Amino acid sequence: MINQFRTSNPINLLLLFAYTFFMRIVLLVEIPDALNFEFLEPYTKFFLQIPLTSAFSPTTNVIAAGLIIFIQAIIFNIIINNHGLLPKPGYLPALLYITGASLFMPFLVLSPTLICNFLLIWMMDKLLKIGKSQNVIMIMFDIGMIIAVGTLIYFPFIVMLLMLWLSLLLYRSFSWREWVSGLVGFITIFFFLGVFYYLNDNLGMFYKIWLPLANKFPATFKINYNDYLVLVPVSVMMVLAMIQLRDNFFRSFISTRKAFQMLFFMFICAIISFYTKPNFRLYHFLLCVPPGAVLLAYYFSNASKRWFYESLFLILVLAIQYFLFV
Template sequence: MINQFRKLNPINLLLLLAYTFFMRIAIFNETHAQLNFDFLEPFARLLINIDLDNAFSPSTNIFLAAVLVFIQALIFNRVVNNHNLLAKPSFLPALMFVTGTSLFMPFMILSPALICNFLLIWVIDKFLKLGKTPNSITTVFDIGMIIGVGTLIYFPFMAMIVMIFLALLLFRSFNWREWVAGLVGFITVFFFLAVFYYWKDNLSSFYQIWKPLSNKFPSVFKINYNDYLVLIPVAVIIILASLQLRENFFRSFISTRKGFQMLFFMFIVAGASFYLKPDFRTWHFLLCVPPGAVLLAYYFSNAEKRWFYETLFLLFVLSVQYFLFV
């Protein structure tokens, strides 16, 4: 299967679509009374009053989530190939993206983090363009606005502001205007939100939006380790990919090296941002899938022993299915 997706063959579109629904067999088998979908944060509903909490039946919810994942996988695949992050263009980024979004049951339903992945992929594309444009102030401003819109959908997406500064350190020489542009873009979105709150004579509620920023990072976690055994194959592939990346690191283009460094920091920031939401859910970690999928794709794109990488991927898929059903 890996060998098939190493090629840019149009037939892979159909195979990817079939694979997307195959990886969701377990959740289609489940009986759900109701699946809620909070499209926006409560503080944004005053601005955009869209109530989708009970708009879809469980089966429709799961089906739409699968379709969105498939669309995201294709966009993500295009971004990775356009920026030459892998040895050669392929459908492996899309394959790894679909696999990553199938690791846990909560990943397979409509959620704010799933919607924000569209914005995250867009942000990744713009970050990777930073080193290729002579004047990136407009690009950084756009990134700030995208992050602001994402924050209206899912508050922890705000943590991506940190990535603006890290990306500028990696891709650009210091220019204070670029550093300020990202913040101005983000603030612009919330400036209009504040004006709307003021117009509704509810400015005191606007200040409550920022209360999660005062949360202390949790020091104790309640984790059922059996729920996360499926991550063992992921960890093995990531370790193999890291060793391979280290071996090829200084033989890669400078832009490729910086791209992987940026994605590594994005993975960390996306994972750690859960503390901004006291009642976060497992689907929060969907934000880690795009940067993580690139590393998984890198390994399978560069692996040489076919029997080994095909077997490894098969075991990976079987382990995901096993833990989803069990």
């Protein structure tokens, strides 16, 4: 299967579409009685009402989520190939994106993070352009606005603001205009939001938006390890990918090295941002899928022992299906 998706054969699009819904077969076989979908944060619903949650039956919810994942995978695949992060273009990024977006049951249905991944993929594309552009002020401004829109949908997305400056540290020499422009883009969106709250005599509610940023990072975690056993094969692949990346690191283009460092920071930001939402759900970690999928695709595009990497991927797919059904 991996060998098939290493190529740019157009038939892979049909295979990816079928694979997307195969990974969701557990929900298609036994549709839940009800699935709740909260599209926006409460502070966004105050001024923007979208009658979306009631419009989706459980069946429509599952199918719509599958279609969104498929569309995101194709966009993601185009971006990774355009930036040349893999040895040769193919459909491995899309395959690994769909696989990563099928790890847990909450990943299979509509969620705010699923919508935010459109913004995260768009943001990833812009960040990868920083090292190739002479003037990045407008790029940073756009990224700041993208993060602000993501924060309106799902508050923990705000932690991606760190990526503005981490990326500049990696790609650019210091320029205060570039460091400020992204923040200005972010503030622009929330300035208009603040004006709306002020005109409706709810400025105190606007202040409460930012209170989760003062949350303490949890010192203890309550984890049911049985729920996360599916991550064992993923962890093995990630370790192998990092070993592969280390071996090729100084033989790669400088832009490729910096790109993978940037994606690593994005992966970490996606993980740690959960602390800003005390009642966060497992679907939060869907934000880790885009940067994680690039690393996995890098491993499978460079792996040489076919029997090993094909078996490893098959084990992952079977493990996902087993833990979804049980």
